[in-house]
Ligand SMILES: *[C@@H]1O[C@H](CO)[C@@H](O)[C@H](O)[C@H]1NC(C)=O
Ligand SMILES: *[C@@H]1O[C@H](CO)[C@@H](O)[C@H](O)[C@H]1NC(C)=O
């Protein structure tokens with residue numbers, strides 16, 4: 001069946017039972033996971049048809065959007081297997097996991113032990129052989145998800161060069177914002193956000209060290225969840241720093257992102273210390289129980305106006321966000337306005353806070369460990385990659401962007417006095433800043449516009465959810481709800497309540 005007749009079929013069949021669902025989807029294009037789950041269990045759709053649809057959309061749109069680096073050559077095979085498993089399950093098909101048979105894209109820094117490469121967008125890692133699936137991939141496969149391919153990203157999660165553009169990598173090219181092609185899609189999980197936004201896949205996985213899920217989610221009108229550090233395993237993820245790295249879902253709705261979150265959280269013996277420590281945060285029965293329409297009722301939400309609601313030069317956006325704050329109030333939230341984070345300017349400055357100093361040294365250490373554990377690889381150390389770039393200047397666009405961050409990281413020599421001082425600084429800034437504010441006012445969450453709060457959350461390992469909030473001359477901007485470690489249940493209640501009260505997301509319309 002071709003893409004268009006499948007689309008038409010679903011437009012008709014989904015219309016009939018759309019009332020069952022909270023996602024307001026009437027066609028395959030915006031179909032959410034529960035739509036797909038139902039269509040599968042009622043024999044109205046197969047995973048093969050769905051994968052064929054997405055492969056068609058990728059071949060149509062990717063030449064422009066460049067959000068996918070590689071397609072899994074076994075995706076249709078995996079789909080057939082899912083369809084067989086569903087048939088074998090007979091009447092109990094609806095009891096299969098929500099992700100069963102659902103295609104998912106993985107950011108290209110997440111290892112898969114299959115025909116796909118894992119390269120962080122760099123030619124230097126092409127041909128490297130990973131020891132095993134990343135921890136989150138093992139969990140996704142167990143849930144029955146279909147790995148559709150690898151999403152593009154800012155090369156090396158933006159750790160090579162300050163000048164390198166968001167969403168650009170040598171292997172992937174320049175990822176584009178599907179709402180306004182000339183506008184920054186943000187990064188570094190750019191392809192994960194773009195692909196979901198443009199309906200090239202159902203859901204995706206991104207990673208965040210400092211804004212890399214929240215920012216592209218905001219810029220592409222999708223929902224991104226940045227989990228508490230350790231809630232999801234980082235094993236098999238090309239690292240920046242295990243102190244800040246986290247793996248999280250991107251979806252078109254809060255519900256979809258939460259279904260993926262449910263599948264990927266939990267202990268992994270290859271990231272044992274962090275995932276064991278965070279396991280206490282995982283609620284019995286999973287996260288979907290917090291998808292409550294009245295989720296905002298009674299929540300205490302703080303507002304840091306400057307700089308997070310500073311729209312001095314943009315009255316339209318200022319008005320849109322004031323309306324959203326009013327919506328939060330009308331839905332029963334108590335807003336604690338005009339609160340402050342101590343030393344916020346220092347925290348937001350990568351250099352001044354000590355974050356740069358800590359991350360550079362940690363990056364070299366953890367990347368070298370990742371490279372060393374590869375079964376086979378053309379590069380084994382950061383130094384090898386620097387030399388690869390020097391030897392392949394055209395391929396890696398070295399003249400245009402350089403590799404200043406790589407060089408600065410290579411220059412570090414473990415965690416010494418400077419780094420220890422920086423790390424102590426980061427702990428103190430977090431304790432006296434975000435933590436003190438949240439506790440002083442007994443806040444459930446902080447609400448901010450866009451994603452610039454990401455730096456505050458990064459240094460403390462705190463979670464957040466970005467939800468579509470407005471369009472500024474067609475360019476999406478999200479609103480971000482953040483909280484203390486393990487506060488995902490409350491953040492989900494708040495984000496879902498906000499989403500259902502506003503329903504801002506609309507698919508990009510430039511697309512043919
Ligand atoms: C489904 O039905 C087939 C044959 O009708 C049977 O062999 C199989 O065991 C059933 N599967 C389950 C999970 O009940
Ligand atoms: C992985 O890279 C190799 C080149 O080393 C290429 O031949 C292969 O097609 C790539 N895999 C996929 C799934 O694109």
Ligand SMILES: *[C@@H]1O[C@H](CO)[C@@H](O)[C@H](O)[C@H]1NC(C)=O
Pocket residue numbers: 306310312313
């Ligand atoms: C807001 O941003 C402008 C520049 O865009 C700056 O001049 C101003 O001090 C900031 N703060 C407030 C409270 O307006």
Ligand SMILES: *[C@@H]1O[C@H](CO)[C@@H](O)[C@H](O)[C@H]1NC(C)=O
Pocket residue numbers: 162349350351356
């Ligand atoms: C941090 O320092 C680097 C190197 O000195 C510099 O290039 C960069 O602009 C600085 N960043 C900020 C935010 O000040």
Ligand SMILES: *[C@@H]1O[C@H](CO)[C@@H](O)[C@H](O)[C@H]1NC(C)=O
Pocket residue numbers: 343346351352353354355357418421422425
């Ligand atoms: C620690 O933070 C202070 C501001 O509170 C800043 O002046 C100082 O440079 C930072 N120290 C390090 C090692 O980064």
